[in-house]
Amino acid sequence: MTTTAIELVSYKLKTNVPTEQLAEVNAAVNDFLQAQEGFYYRSMSQDDNGTYFDIVYWKDMQHAQNASDAFMQNPSCQALMAITDMDSIKMRHMTAISESMMCEQTAEA
Incomplete structure (x- = not known):
């Protein structure tokens, strides 16, 4: 039985936030996530x-x-929150009930 947890967050940015700013903030958030124990994967x-x-x-x-608790204390994550329309945020945590993974194969030279 799987115990993988899925975190799904939907949100909009504040008006007039350039997408370049989001890209910079997301790079720092990725660094934060990759340093967290139990982190598997993030997509946006x-x-x-x-x-x-x-x-x-x-x-x-x-x-x-x-x-999630550490996220609120991290400066990189606080930067993401600063450009986010707080009224638009919807967050869910769910336990996976089914999983499938594709293993990438490399061709031999």
Whole structure:
């Protein structure tokens, strides 16, 4: 049985925040996440309405919660919060009920 936790956060940026600023902030957030115990993977996307979707995979729910607590204290993460429309944030934590992974194969020379 899997215990992987999925964190799904959707949000919009404050008006007039350039996408270049988001790219800089996200690089620092990625560094923060990669340093967290239990971190597996992060992806980010944007829909046609300007809503961003941040999806993070964690070893389990405890690691996800620990990272959420640390997130609020980290300067890089606070920089992301500073450019985010706080009223637009929706955050969920879920436990995966099914997982499948593709293993990339490399061709021999």
